[in-house]
Amino acid sequence: MKILADQNMPLVEEYFSDLGDVKRFDGRNLSPDALSDIDILLTRSVTQVDAQLLSKADNLKFVGTATIGIDHIDTALLLQKNIAFSSAPGCNAIAVAEYVISALYAYSQETNTGLAGKSLAIIGVGNIGQCLRDKLHSMGVTLLLCDPIRYAEGTLDEHIELDAALEQADFVTFHVPLIKDGKHKTQHLLNAERIAKLKAGMLIINASRGDVIDNKALLVALRSGKQLELVLDVWENEPNILTDLLPYVRFSSVHIAGHTQEGKARGTQMLYQGVCQLLDVAATKELADFLPIPALTKCHIEETLSEHDLGRIVHLVYDIRRDDGLLRGNLTTQGFDSLRKNYPPRREFSTLSIENRSGHGAMLAQLGFNVIEKNEE
Numbered sequence: 043m044k045i046l047a048d049q050n051m052p053l054v055e056e057y058f059s060d061l062g063d064v065k066r067f068d069g070r071n072l073s074p075d076a077l078s079d080i081d082i083l084l085t086r087s088v089t090q091v092d093a094q095l096l097s098k099a100d101n102l103k104f105v106g107t108a109t110i111g112i113d114h115i116d117t118a119l120l121l122q123k124n125i126a127f128s129s130a131p132g133c134n135a136i137a138v139a140e141y142v143i144s145a146l147y148a149y150s151q152e153t154n155t156g157l158a159g160k161s162l163a164i165i166g167v168g169n170i171g172q173c174l175r176d177k178l179h180s181m182g183v184t185l186l187l188c189d190p191i192r193y194a195e196g197t198l199d200e201h202i203e204l205d206a207a208l209e210q211a212d213f214v215t216f217h218v219p220l221i222k223d224g225k226h227k228t229q230h231l232l233n234a235e236r237i238a239k240l241k242a243g244m245l246i247i248n249a250s251r252g253d254v255i256d257n258k259a260l261l262v263a264l265r266s267g268k269q270l271e272l273v274l275d276v277w278e279n280e281p282n283i284l285t286d287l288l289p290y291v292r293f294s295s296v297h298i299a300g301h302t303q304e305g306k307a308r309g310t311q312m313l314y315q316g317v318c319q320l321l322d323v324a325a326t327k328e329l330a331d332f333l334p335i336p337a338l339t340k341c342h343i344e345e346t347l348s349e350h351d352l353g354r355i356v357h358l359v360y361d362i363r364r365d366d367g368l369l370r371g372n373l374t375t376q377g378f379d380s381l382r383k384n385y386p387p388r389r390e391f392s393t394l395s396i397e398n399r400s401g402h403g404a405m406l407a408q409l410g411f412n413v414i415e416k417n418e419e
């Protein structure tokens with residue numbers, strides 16, 4: 043079995059070397075020739091899997107992407123060519139939700155405004171949107187959920203139209219897939235017309251796909267004096283992003299919202315399970331066998347816990363300002379893709395055990411921390 047995997051996919055050798063001969067490729071530079079004898083192709087989001095790439099892939103039996111987004115894969119073509127396909131739905135939902143939470147606390151601290159009593163619109167309530175909703179459920183933030191598709195299907199109880207959400211919310215976060223046409227098109231969902239109507243000072247977070255916000259229209263609006271707070275993880279035309287936007291962005295990052303060690307490893311694990319199923323062999327390897335022990339494992343909370351303290355705990359595990367600094371300090375010298383490739387380790391909230399005496403254990407657990415109640419002692 044010849045397996046070709048993106049060089050930025052972790053743990054491929056650990057998971058796949060028993061199943062075949064593993065070679066790596068540079069995700070943005072894969073040629074059709076390189077696929078001529080390949081059985082299994084494992085990609086990340088930067089490789090366009092289309093008719094041109096597959097023109098010589100006569101042995102190909104399986105394409106897997108270790109990502110949630112599948113806008114880079116021509117799935118109809120794979121079906122037509124009888125090539126099995128797997129993605130990794132939900133693999134990094136926790137990571138993206140925690141990215142958003144880190145951004146909210148950092149914004150709240152820097153502006154001294156607080157989160158309690160504010161409203162957050164979640165646009166797209168799938169795996170990530172739901173995870174965010176569940177984590178923020180008891181934080182005193184009003185959640186406005188916008189997902190016309192799930193609402194029509196009957197799998198979401200409440201729904202607010204996008205324009206009403208943009209009008210009402212203090213903060214808006216996008217978690218939709220990139221859809222280029224049709225009734226639920228998301229390309230330029232936030233377009234010039236909608237940007238013009240946004241309230242001054244509104245916080246907009248995009249950790250979905252860059253094309254969901256019209257970046258040029260956003261820049262025009264900002265240059266003409268529109269006051270917005272922006273958190274941008276994803277950009278149009280990555281890796282050649284519109285750097286003129288950066289001075290207007292409070293927190294910026296290089297498309298790493300989903301890049302916790304757990305999130306990336308889960309993606310590889312899910313493809314391993316897909317390949318094992320295809321080959322009809324037992325999937326015996328577990329994520330826990332490969333994840334390193336986190337550097338920071340425990341903290342202790344005494345009787346009081348303010349919103350500010352909670353923000354500090356969130357930032358103990360992950361502070362978005364680290365990633366903003368990495369982009370601003372190194373984009374020109376290292377470039378977008380190299381910063382992604384060399385992204386420093388980041389863990390999920392669950393790696394931090396909190397010995398708690400504060401009475402806020404349920405809320406901490408809901409955010410995702412591992413809570414050890416100490417009240418009885």
Ligand SMILES: NC(=O)C1=CN([C@@H]2O[C@H](COP(=O)(O)OP(=O)(O)OC[C@H]3O[C@@H](n4cnc5c(N)ncnc54)[C@H](O)[C@@H]3O)[C@@H](O)[C@H]2O)C=CC1
Nearest residue numbers: 110111166167168169170189191217218219249250299300
């Ligand atoms: N920045 C990053 O590192 C990452 C970005 N992503 C992006 O986030 C997207 C969402 O991820 P998941 O929540 O896991 O996907 P999902 O497929 O579970 O959920 C997406 C939701 O968006 C809804 N939706 C579709 N069109 C909509 C519209 N026009 N308005 C409102 N809702 C709409 C769908 O009904 C669905 O419930 C992915 O497709 C991917 O592009 C995912 C992971 C990491």
Ligand SMILES: O=C(O)C(=O)[C@H](O)COP(=O)(O)O
Nearest residue numbers: 086087088109110111134300
């Ligand atoms: O899962 C997705 O969808 C993402 O956007 C990934 O987290 C990031 O994509 P990669 O470029 O690292 O595959």
